[in-house]
Amino acid sequence: MNLPKFLLADNSEFPEDIFILHTEYPRFLINLKDDEVEWFEDVEGENEQELANELEKLIEQAGNFYDSEMKKYE
Numbered sequence: 001m002n003l004p005k006f007l008l009a010d011n012s013e014f015p016e017d018i019f020i021l022h023t024e025y026p027r028f029l030i031n032l033k034d035d036e037v038e039w040f041e042d043v044e045g046e047n048e049q050e051l052a053n054e055l056e057k058l059i060e061q062a063g064n065f066y067d068s069e070m071k072k073y074e
Helices: 048-073
Strands: 006-009 019-022 028-031 036-039
Touching: 006 048, 019 048, 028 048
Parallel strands: none
Antiparallel strands: 006 019, 019 028, 028 036
């Protein structure tokens, strides 16, 4: 099965929160309400700065995904 790179998620126990799930390595869940990230895997790399830059890009992509999805509902 091919999964989309990002998925929108919500939960009735957290009605004010909006979650984005990243389904590829490194998998993570970000709460857009407070930008808290839960990593599902240990993320390690040889170059810490390069790794930090890549993770920052992924988190930015998650936010862009959300914005794009919300525009489709307007």
